[in-house]
Amino acid sequence: MKKQIIRISPLQTAKVMAALYFVMSIPFVLLMLALPMPPGAMPKWVMMILPLFYVVVGFLFSLLGAWIYNLVARTVGGIEYTTADVAGGQAV
Numbered sequence: 001m002k003k004q005i006i007r008i009s010p011l012q013t014a015k016v017m018a019a020l021y022f023v024m025s026i027p028f029v030l031l032m033l034a035l036p037m038p039p040g041a042m043p044k045w046v047m048m049i050l051p052l053f054y055v056v057v058g059f060l061f062s063l064l065g066a067w068i069y070n071l072v073a074r075t076v077g078g079i080e081y082t083t084a085d086v087a088g089g090q091a092v
Helices: 010-034 044-048 050-076
Strands: 002-005 079-082
Touching (some): 010 044, 010 050
16 A cells, blocks of 8 residues: 655654654764874864764754655655555565
């Protein structure tokens, strides 16, 4: 059965994406903080605020992306996908 996503909630999408960006940025920041830095490199305090930067930028761009998707979907239709009923882990 084909289904179509005709609208994405911009605010909810942006909140979820911001949380994902935050969680995904933590391991990278921890790795950068653990590695020795050459003289003149970015200060460690800057690296510590990178997750906050990722949250803000991820939120804003996801909000914008969802809003643009809704405009485009109104004109050309939404993303189509096919679903199947599943019984015991196998498609029926």
